[in-house]
Amino acid sequence: MASQSQGIQQLLQAEKRAKDKLEEAKKRKNKRLKQAKEEATAEIDQYKLKRETDFRRIQTSVMGSQGNLAVKIEEQTTERIQSYNSRFQKCKDKVLQELLDLACDIKPELHINYKYTV
Template identity: 75%
Template sequence: MTSQSQGIQQLLQAEKRAKDKLEEAKKRKGKRLKQAKDEAMAEIDQYKLQRENEFRRIQSSIMGSQGNLSVKVEEQTAAKIQALSSSYRQNKEKLMAELLDLIFDIKPELHANYR
């Protein structure tokens, strides 16, 4: 009977060692999963930062050219205003003279219904 109890004791000890090894393997697996998750998050953060920097670079190049466009539009507008002002000053006297000639050129006539 003692050999049976020794056999049972050995089986219980073997079962306990197996259970401990199983728990240890689960802990290692959990650690590996956590480490893999942390590495993936770090990689994701690095990729996100890289893409944001690229986006900002592209945005600044586009917005910079838009800023240049607004400066060009303002310059063109100023040039057109100056051209129109100069044209106005050149033709003002001539136009006034023509208008005054038309206003003062009165030809009195009898109305058609008056006859």
């Protein structure tokens, strides 16, 4: 009987060691999964950062040229407005005088379609 209980004790100890090894293996597996997840997250972040910097660079080159175009158009518009204003100031008095002359200097005459009958 003692040998049987000793055999049972050995089986229980072997089962306990197997259980401990299994728990240790699970811990290593979980640890490795966490490490792999962290590595994947870091790799994703690095890739995302690279793509964002590429996008920003391309956006800057495209938008920069559009920004320069907008500045050029704004400058041209300002120049044209100044030109129109200066021409207006030069011709304003002359045009006003011509309009006043036409309105005030009335020369009465008969219309060409008017037929005078006596």
